[in-house]
Amino acid sequence: MIKTWLGLRRAGVLGINERNLRLINDYNPRRLMRLVDDKTETKRLANAAGIQTPELYGLIRSPAEMRKLESLLNHPDGCVIKPANGSQGNGIQVILGPMRGGWRRSNGQRALLEDLKFHVNNILSGMYSLSGQPDIAMIEYRVKFDDVFDPISFGGVPDIRIIVLRGIPFVAMVRLPTAESDGKANLHKGGVGVGLDLVTGRTLYGMQKGKTTDIHPDTANPLSNISVPHWDDMLLMAAKAYDVTGLGYLGADIVLDKGKGPMMLELNARPGLAIQVANRMGVRPLVEACMIADIEGLDAEQRVALGKKLYREHVPDTALV
Amino acid sequence: MLTTNATYPSVTSTFHTRLLAFVLTAIAMTIFGIKVFQYNYPLTPGTQTTTWDFEVYLDFDTANQPVRIETFVPSNSDARRVSQEQYYNGAFGLRLETDGDNGRKAIWTYRYPNDRKVLRYRARLEGETQRSPLPAEMHRPADREPPESLNDLERQAFLVWSSDMRRRSADDDSLAELILQEIFVQKDADEIEALLPVLPPPLDRLTLAAEALQSQGIRARVANGVYLDEARRRTEVQHWLEYHVEGRDKRYFIGADPKEFFTIWYGTEEMIRADGVFDFEPQVSIQPIDSSASDVVRKAARADRTPVELFSFDRLPVTTQLVYQVLITIPAGIVLLVFMRQFIGIETLGTFMPILIGIAFRETALLNGLILFTLLVALGLAMRFYLEKLRLLLVPRLGVVLIFIVICMAVIAQMFNSANMRMGLSISLFPMVILTMTIERMSIMWEEYSPEDAIKAGAGSMLVASISYLVMTNKHIEYLLFNFPELLLVLMAACLLMGKYTGLRLSEIRRFRELAKEAEPK
Numbered sequence: 001m002i003k004t005w006l007g008l009r010r011a012g013v014l015g016i017n018e019r020n021l022r023l024i025n026d027y028n029p030r031r032l033m034r035l036v037d038d039k040t041e042t043k044r045l046a047n048a049a050g051i052q053t054p055e056l057y058g059l060i061r062s063p064a065e066m067r068k069l070e071s072l073l074n075h076p077d078g079c080v081i082k083p084a085n086g087s088q089g090n091g092i093q094v095i096l097g098p099m100r101g102g103w104r105r106s107n108g109q110r111a112l113l114e115d116l117k118f119h120v121n122n123i124l125s126g127m128y129s130l131s132g133q134p135d136i137a138m139i140e141y142r143v144k145f146d147d148v149f150d151p152i153s154f155g156g157v158p159d160i161r162i163i164v165l166r167g168i169p170f171v172a173m174v175r176l177p178t179a180e181s182d183g184k185a186n187l188h189k190g191g192v193g194v195g196l197d198l199v200t201g202r203t204l205y206g207m208q209k210g211k212t213t214d215i216h217p218d219t220a221n222p223l224s225n226i227s228v229p230h231w232d233d234m235l236l237m238a239a240k241a242y243d244v245t246g247l248g249y250l251g252a253d254i255v256l257d258k259g260k261g262p263m264m265l266e267l268n269a270r271p272g273l274a275i276q277v278a279n280r281m282g283v284r285p286l287v288e289a290c291m292i293a294d295i296e297g298l299d300a301e302q303r304v305a306l307g308k309k310l311y312r313e314h315v316p317d318t319a320l321v
Numbered sequence: 322m323l324t325t326n327a328t329y330p331s332v333t334s335t336f337h338t339r340l341l342a343f344v345l346t347a348i349a350m351t352i353f354g355i356k357v358f359q360y361n362y363p364l365t366p367g368t369q370t371t372t373w374d375f376e377v378y379l380d381f382d383t384a385n386q387p388v389r390i391e392t393f394v395p396s397n398s399d400a401r402r403v404s405q406e407q408y409y410n411g412a413f414g415l416r417l418e419t420d421g422d423n424g425r426k427a428i429w430t431y432r433y434p435n436d437r438k439v440l441r442y443r444a445r446l447e448g449e450t451q452r453s454p455l456p457a458e459m460h461r462p463a464d465r466e467p468p469e470s471l472n473d474l475e476r477q478a479f480l481v482w483s484s485d486m487r488r489r490s491a492d493d494d495s496l497a498e499l500i501l502q503e504i505f506v507q508k509d510a511d512e513i514e515a516l517l518p519v520l521p522p523p524l525d526r527l528t529l530a531a532e533a534l535q536s537q538g539i540r541a542r543v544a545n546g547v548y549l550d551e552a553r554r555r556t557e558v559q560h561w562l563e564y565h566v567e568g569r570d571k572r573y574f575i576g577a578d579p580k581e582f583f584t585i586w587y588g589t590e591e592m593i594r595a596d597g598v599f600d601f602e603p604q605v606s607i608q609p610i611d612s613s614a615s616d617v618v619r620k621a622a623r624a625d626r627t628p629v630e631l632f633s634f635d636r637l638p639v640t641t642q643l644v645y646q647v648l649i650t651i652p653a654g655i656v657l658l659v660f661m662r663q664f665i666g667i668e669t670l671g672t673f674m675p676i677l678i679g680i681a682f683r684e685t686a687l688l689n690g691l692i693l694f695t696l697l698v699a700l701g702l703a704m705r706f707y708l709e710k711l712r713l714l715l716v717p718r719l720g721v722v723l724i725f726i727v728i729c730m731a732v733i734a735q736m737f738n739s740a741n742m743r744m745g746l747s748i749s750l751f752p753m754v755i756l757t758m759t760i761e762r763m764s765i766m767w768e769e770y771s772p773e774d775a776i777k778a779g780a781g782s783m784l785v786a787s788i789s790y791l792v793m794t795n796k797h798i799e800y801l802l803f804n805f806p807e808l809l810l811v812l813m814a815a816c817l818l819m820g821k822y823t824g825l826r827l828s829e830i831r832r833f834r835e836l837a838k839e840a841e842p843k
Contacts, residue, residue: 005830007837017663018823118712125715127765188770212835273829282836 012282027248028269035245036267039084045244052263054141072139083123084136089186091128146256154218159185160254165290167242168307169235172196173278179218187274194223195279198311201231207277234262239300342814349810373549374608377442381598383434388597393586396425402447409441424586448549448581455570463540497566504530540565548579552608649802652812654789663819666828667781670762675785677755682790701760723757
């Protein structure tokens with residue numbers, strides 16, 4: 001136990017306590033958290049800054065607006081229902097498209113209008129919101145994800161998380177859905193996290209449920225050496241997210257649409273620490289490098305370059321080995 | 322170093338936090354030190370408690386008419402001691418009167434009172450035991466007269482019965498035994514029934530026994546007071562018999578002999594008499610105080626309001642003190658919870674929910690509490706999953722679960738009651754809102770994460786609740802915090818320091834253990 005503890009110290013692994021105190025408390029003022037907790041607000045800010053997000057079809061703010069639901073759902077390409085104040089992917093329903101008598105869910109099952117109304121009602125009553133407050137349901141464009149991750153995902157949308165400190169992206173991973181995670185890319189539901197090389201955007205190693213793995217559990221394909229397309233655009237989006245929200249420590253969740261390119265799904269003011277396992281490294285050295293870096297007068301593009309430089313100082317390029 | 326300070330706001334505030342924690346600890350330890358070294362407060366609860374806090378609390382409504390309240394109050398004798406008497410009179414006039422050999426009376430009067438009033442009497446008592454000598458007046462010989470209150474017929478019957486008793490005994494000692502046996506053990510004897518004076522039981526039999534013994538030349542009387550057995554917010558006034566036979570002092574108690582008791586008055590009068598009041602709620606409470614601690618407090622009281630006394634609960638009414646005795650242990654549980662979360666990383670349902678569950682365990686004791694809690698949560702979860710099918714809205718669904726829990730609790734109480742187990746009754750106070758919230762949170766976790774996560778968090782909550790219950794009910798911790806409330810500042814300081822802990826949690830060492838392997842080759 002003590003040996004493990006010393007090993008973790010040497011590896012610079014960041015714990016929840018340290019994240020809460022030194023990153024969230026210090027860099028994310030309470031009043032700014034609201035901007036990312038409410039996804040409609042995030043979308044508005046992001047669009048204003050030219051960051052692409054999935055198109056919003058409509059909002060349901062109260063049970064009285066429920067009759068709008070049916071028309072909002074009727075997109076041939078499907079849609080996504082999500083709570084505006086949800087966290088950790090809770091309460092998200094993916095609709096693939098209409099089918100006879102209802103809609104097809106991401107797991108292939110049929111959902112009746114009544115089922116979806118019940119779900120929206122649960123969202124409105126605050127079942128998935130952070131503090132149990134009444135919430136708003138969002139119905140938005142369903143991302144038709146790029147097939148680059150097809151060999152290593154199973155149903156659902158793989159997404160890319162980039163963690164940004166003081167506007168400097170410094171660590172990233174891609175989260176892949178599995179059969180176990182029911183099409184969701186959330187790690188705590190059994191999704192696979194794969195570390196990304198921040199400079200090249202190539203996948204490195206994987207982890208599932210806290211354990212390292214090199215193959216996808218469902219497809220058995222190797223996880224490493226897949227290049228993420230539009231990688232620099234994604235880094236830029238993440239760096240810009242700092243400018244629009246002012247949050248010093250945030251995680252940007254980005255998906256890659258087949259036709260429309262990268263889209264920012266949401267921002268997270270309390271990104272988790274599992275990314276360390278996916279990247280097989282402790283992030284404290286990088287975090288400290290970002291803390292003392294001089295970012296005065298740097299724009300998003302320059303901060304991306306700075307992030308790449310810092311990353312390469314700490315992590316060797318595996319492609320060259 | 323300067324640059325690091327500038328970039329981590331948390332580092333600059335670390336100094337502030339440590340300073341604050343240090344100052345709090347220093348203040349607390351100073352007061353604690355003064356109490357321990359200068360006033361010799363003991364650090365552990367005494368093994369035997371001989372001093373008791375006694376309080377008569379009179380709460381009543383008045384209606385603009387003269388009020389007179391008389392109550393017997395404890396008085397000193399060779400065997401027992403009253404100290405530190407305090408009267409809280411308000412606007413009332415107070416007179417103390419000695420009512421013959423019967424005892425000492427406090428009489429409160431007021432001519433035109435209105436609205437609700439409260440009167441209080443407080444004292445420290447040192448009790449008597451079965452071996453304590455009786456007061457000197459009990460050693461005088463008794464005059465052998467049958468009681469005067471009887472009419473001729475009854476007097477005749479009394480004489481026949483008492484001479485029968487006398488015939489069947491060898492000496493005064495066995496006579497006394499026989500009379501008591503006849504009156505209290507063979508209760509159904511008709512002649513006894515006929516002789517009983519018109520008094521509420523058990524005073525009727527006690528009075529008859531006293532009269533019978535007196536008529537045979539054995540000095541006896543009815544004594545009234547309280548048993549000093551355990552802390553009680555409402556204690557009953559008890560009645561017993563004291564008699565002096567063949568040079569020995571004896572007492573006869575109905576039921577088991579109390580280990581310790583305190584005689585307040587003699588005779589058959591009621592303890593408290595009130596005129597001109599409504600909605601009268603007299604309350605007599607007792608609470609043990611550690612003997613050596615009370616000596617100290619007595620010393621301190623003479624000096625009157627030493628500064629350290631401001632940091633103790635001794636001056637509060639005993640009823641309030643008993644509440645604080647429970648309340649003051651909660652911070653100990655909270656510190657434990659903070660430690661478990663910050664250093665060990667145990668997952669619980671809700672932040673302070675385990676503490677609330679731990680407090681609820683006070684009513685049920687640990688094992689019963691755990692069984693009941695698990696049972697009720699399991700039943701509630703089953704209900705919750707059934708309701709899921711009905712597609713109800715959140716708040717009404719919570720309402721249904723709440724009502725279901727109440728029904729379950731009622732059924733369990735009935736079941737245990739018919740099985741003659743006391744556990745059934747104790748759950749009636751089990752806070753059901755806590756139960757309902759636990760069920761709701763657990764079911765959301767169950768669906769959104771996984772059944773294992775929900776069960777793990779539930780088990781974590783129970784573990785923390787159990788440990789915090791053990792800490793909060795620990796006699797030493799309770800004693801220390803109650804007698805040295807300044808230690809709360811130390812607990813606060815501990816929480817402050819834990820709030821700045823940035824190291825890994827025990828659970829994270831497990832979670833990230835693979836990363837430690839990565840670091841090894843270097």
